[in-house]
Amino acid sequence: MGVAITGMGIISAIGHSVEENKTSLLASKTGIGDLQHIQTIHSQAIRVGEVSLSNAELTRQLQLPDVHNYTRTGLLGLLAATAALENANIYDCSTYRTGFISSTTVGGMDMTEKYIKQFATDAATQKYIETHHAGDSTQKIADTLGINGLVTTISTACSSAANAIMLGARLIKAGKLDRVLVGGTDALSKFTINGFKTLMIQSDSLCAPFDQHRKGLNLGEAAAYLVLESDAVVQKDKKNVLAYLSGYGNANDAFHQTASSDNGEGAFLAMQKALEIAKLNPNQIDYVNAHGTATPNNDLSESRALQRVFGKKLPDFSSTKSFTGHTLAAAGAVEAVFSILTLQEQYIFPNLNFKTPMPETGLKPITSGVKKEIQHVLSNSFGFGGNCSTLILSKA
Amino acid sequence: MADLRQELKEKIIEQLNLEEFTVADIADDDALFGDGLGLDSIDALELIVMLDKDYGIQLTDPKEGKEIFKSIAILADYITDNRAK
Amino acid sequence: MKKVYINSAVTISAQDTFESDGFLNAVKKLSGKTVAARYPNYKDYIAPANLRRMAEAVKMGVTAASKALKDAKITQPDAIITGTGMGCIDDTEKFLNAIISNDEQFLTPTSFIQSTHNTVGAQIALGLECKAYNNTYSHASVSFEWALIDAQLRLQQEESENVLVGGYEELGKEIITYRRMMEDVDGLGIQVPFGEGASFFVVSSEKTEHSVELIEIGVYSTISTESIQDSLKQFLAKNDLDLSDIDVFVSGRNGDGFDIYYDLTAELFENITQLQYKHLSGEFYTASAFGLWTAYSILSRQEIPEAIIFKGEIKSDSHIILLYNQFKGRDHSFILLKR
Numbered sequence: 013m014g015v016a017i018t019g020m021g022i023i024s025a026i027g028h029s030v031e032e033n034k035t036s037l038l039a040s041k042t043g044i045g046d047l048q049h050i051q052t053i054h055s056q057a058i059r060v061g062e063v064s065l066s067n068a069e070l071t072r073q074l075q076l077p078d079v080h081n082y083t084r085t086g087l088l089g090l091l092a093a094t095a096a097l098e099n100a101n102i103y104d105c106s107t108y109r110t111g112f113i114s115s116t117t118v119g120g121m122d123m124t125e126k127y128i129k130q131f132a133t134d135a136a137t138q139k140y141i142e143t144h145h146a147g148d149s150t151q152k153i154a155d156t157l158g159i160n161g162l163v164t165t166i167s168t169a170c171s172s173a174a175n176a177i178m179l180g181a182r183l184i185k186a187g188k189l190d191r192v193l194v195g196g197t198d199a200l201s202k203f204t205i206n207g208f209k210t211l212m213i214q215s216d217s218l219c220a221p222f223d224q225h226r227k228g229l230n231l232g233e234a235a236a237y238l239v240l241e242s243d244a245v246v247q248k249d250k251k252n253v254l255a256y257l258s259g260y261g262n263a264n265d266a267f268h269q270t271a272s273s274d275n276g277e278g279a280f281l282a283m284q285k286a287l288e289i290a291k292l293n294p295n296q297i298d299y300v301n302a303h304g305t306a307t308p309n310n311d312l313s314e315s316r317a318l319q320r321v322f323g324k325k326l327p328d329f330s331s332t333k334s335f336t337g338h339t340l341a342a343a344g345a346v347e348a349v350f351s352i353l354t355l356q357e358q359y360i361f362p363n364l365n366f367k368t369p370m371p372e373t374g375l376k377p378i379t380s381g382v383k384k385e386i387q388h389v390l391s392n393s394f395g396f397g398g399n400c401s402t403l404i405l406s407k408a
Numbered sequence: 409m410a411d412l413r414q415e416l417k418e419k420i421i422e423q424l425n426l427e428e429f430t431v432a433d434i435a436d437d438d439a440l441f442g443d444g445l446g447l448d449s450i451d452a453l454e455l456i457v458m459l460d461k462d463y464g465i466q467l468t469d470p471k472e473g474k475e476i477f478k479s480i481a482i483l484a485d486y487i488t489d490n491r492a493k
Numbered sequence: 494m495k496k497v498y499i500n501s502a503v504t505i506s507a508q509d510t511f512e513s514d515g516f517l518n519a520v521k522k523l524s525g526k527t528v529a530a531r532y533p534n535y536k537d538y539i540a541p542a543n544l545r546r547m548a549e550a551v552k553m554g555v556t557a558a559s560k561a562l563k564d565a566k567i568t569q570p571d572a573i574i575t576g577t578g579m580g581c582i583d584d585t586e587k588f589l590n591a592i593i594s595n596d597e598q599f600l601t602p603t604s605f606i607q608s609t610h611n612t613v614g615a616q617i618a619l620g621l622e623c624k625a626y627n628n629t630y631s632h633a634s635v636s637f638e639w640a641l642i643d644a645q646l647r648l649q650q651e652e653s654e655n656v657l658v659g660g661y662e663e664l665g666k667e668i669i670t671y672r673r674m675m676e677d678v679d680g681l682g683i684q685v686p687f688g689e690g691a692s693f694f695v696v697s698s699e700k701t702e703h704s705v706e707l708i709e710i711g712v713y714s715t716i717s718t719e720s721i722q723d724s725l726k727q728f729l730a731k732n733d734l735d736l737s738d739i740d741v742f743v744s745g746r747n748g749d750g751f752d753i754y755y756d757l758t759a760e761l762f763e764n765i766t767q768l769q770y771k772h773l774s775g776e777f778y779t780a781s782a783f784g785l786w787t788a789y790s791i792l793s794r795q796e797i798p799e800a801i802i803f804k805g806e807i808k809s810d811s812h813i814i815l816l817y818n819q820f821k822g823r824d825h826s827f828i829l830l831k832r
Contacts, residue, residue: 052597053597125592132674160714163632167610186650206600398615446542460599
């Protein structure tokens with residue numbers, strides 16, 4: 013059956029709550045557009061999935077004091093994490109052994125890149141010296157939510173949140189925790205915008221995952237968390253289960269620091285492991301929420317891996333990065349939330365902007381929303397360093 | 409032309425941190441990628457920036473680099489024909 | 494539950510710990526604001542074509558990992574798990590400074606792609622062509638401990654048999670100077686240099702002649718000074734141990750105002766050998782991995798170097814070691830080892 017998911021929270025370019033995200037997904041409304049909050053010379057040459065709220069607005073919404081040292085990564089994370097606990101009707105984290113596993117790629121970079129040249133002399137900026145490291149946002153969120161035991165941060169580039177969710181499930185299964193808040197958060201930064209720019213894989217128009225003429229990805233920012241609870245807690249507290257995390261797999265492509273192998277070996281292995289843990293055959297997967305970043309390399313490599321796993325009977329698939337942009341560390345959690353919505357609504361969200369199949373595979377994603385019976389969803393997240401992770405979510 | 413080839417060799421060694429190579433180790437017609445110098449896709453991106461920064465040549469598609477970066481001789485010819493600075 | 498063993502331990506540190514067969518018998522006294530590690534001859538371990546893009550953390554990590562596998566006679570681990578507090582900070586700073594000084598123009602990708610926290614785990618996997626489970630933790634002073642917890646979980650749940658686990662940190666150039674500046678503001682900051690290093694271990698479900706048993710790891714995001722003693726006692730009790738079962742107590746003292754946590758826990762161990770190590774390694778988020786290397790070495794060699802004694806006398810044999818670390822009063826960890 014897997015591990016019960018009893019709550020979820022999200023903030024992304026397509027909404028500041030699960031409900032808003034669902035509305036945008038059902039309406040095929042993308043959140044990708046022009047950059048607002050960051051000053052960069054590339055602003056005309058990129059499109060991004062930015063959260064519309066400014067840091068000041070997030071601060072007010074979270075009822076934090078005006079002066080604080082939350083980075084944007086921390087603010088987004090706190091909002092989504094708080095929402096996930098509320099969604100699970102958890103108001104006291106001390107009643108059970110509760111853990112918190114977050115993830116981020118660049119941590120507090122959004123403040124570091126603003127203030128690094130002032131740290132030496134401007135006392136007002138020095139509160140951001142200690143917020144650079146990846147664990148900072150996690151610590152702050154944990155403290156605010158009153159989670160003081162098992163708290164950690166995973167940073168495996170773009171597969172980070174999938175690995176956080178996986179670790180949470182393993183800790184629950186091993187009986188080391190009763191419940192755990194898992195997911196990830198990443199704010200957009202000049203650092204990542206310029207980084208992906210150097211790799212020449214950022215599109216200046218809306219990204220078109222799996223399309224022959226795809227030009228690259230749109231970066232995004234988001235935070236998303238799930239609440240996982242043990243069967244004992246679910247029974248005792250008669251919890252409403254949103255879905256089950258039934259499988260997970262992690263493998264390394266061991267091919268190149270940034271590029272995926274031609275045959276998608278790491279992706280293939282991660283999917284296989286997840287199916288094994290879920291005790292499912294490939295033909296039992298009804299829908300794949302693909303990693304589908306819309307870079308030439310990823311989409312071809314992932315397509316080949318999908319073909320290797322599923323053979324000729326490829327399930328319906330789509331990449332929801334055409335809605336949110338690539339939210340890096342948060343992507344695995346964002347797409348887990350979308351996968352749960354898919355299971356709840358029995359509805360596949362479309363892969364926007366797709367026109368022409370790539371000649372190498374001929375694969376066509378789902379391009380307009382479709383209602384159908386869905387029992388199991390497989391979700392992929394791959395990152396730099398060959399880190400490949402897969403989650404399988406199943407209907408409650 | 410010989411000067412440009414020499415210059416490119418020096419730049420490539422320095423930019424790509426090819427510590428174990430000297431200018432003398434790189435023949436004008438040696439393959440830069442694959443079996444030759446062993447450069448990869450990341451090096452190609454480094455070279456694209458070098459073309460832009462030092463010679464005013466802008467490539468928008470990394471795939472264009474495949475032909476241009478075949479060898480020092482080909483690269484030098486391409487720069488000579490297209491340089492803006 | 495399956496037992497978990499540490500079968501090899503390797504550290505690159507500010508001391509002569511990598512190339513020497515000795516055990517901290519000719520230590521260097523550390524001074525200054527920061528102290529670099531003693532770098533080995535990387536070319537013995539890494540091909541030049543791969544070395545050219547690597548910053549110090551990656552070089553140290555890959556080298557220490559390679560020796561840890563060799564010492565444990567393992568060619569392919571079935572999981573690679575690393576921990577790092579600041580990650581690949583050198584390339585991060587390099588790329589950030591290129592953005593700032595070139596006004597976002599003419600940037601090249603190398604430092605960006607090498608800047609992600611998982612670069613070390615990735616490069617080890619690449620070098621070994623190891624497609625197995627691969628994960629990286631980055632959570633301040635328990636980054637390494639979480640890598641160890643993950644390894645323990647994999648072994649106990651029979652998901653792996655031989656896990657390569659490591660902690661690493663590089664100094665970098667800029668943020669470290671600001672962090673140091675903040676330490677030195679009020680005299681309550683750390684009294685050892687900031688340091689760097691890489692410590693790698695093969696953790697296994699199979700016992701070998703060099704095995705030290707890893708009984709348990711406990712991590713706590715926050716503990717108050719009022720409850721630290723109870724937390725320690727509860728941790729021991731959960732492992733069916735009593736204070737009197739502990740032969741050696743190793744603490745992560747760094748001389749700052751939060752050493753009160755070590756003083757309070759030390760009160761529980763008045764009559765046993767108490768050790769410290771950060772005066773030899775320097776302070777960094779994964780310095781506790783150096784501490785674990787020290788404890789492993791004590792148990793496998795049955796030898797306690799003079800240089801790490803904080804209090805008490807050297808006893809002839811030690812069976813159970815407890816390590817305790819925290820940084821700035823949070824992210825506490827206890828590790829129990831048994832000969």
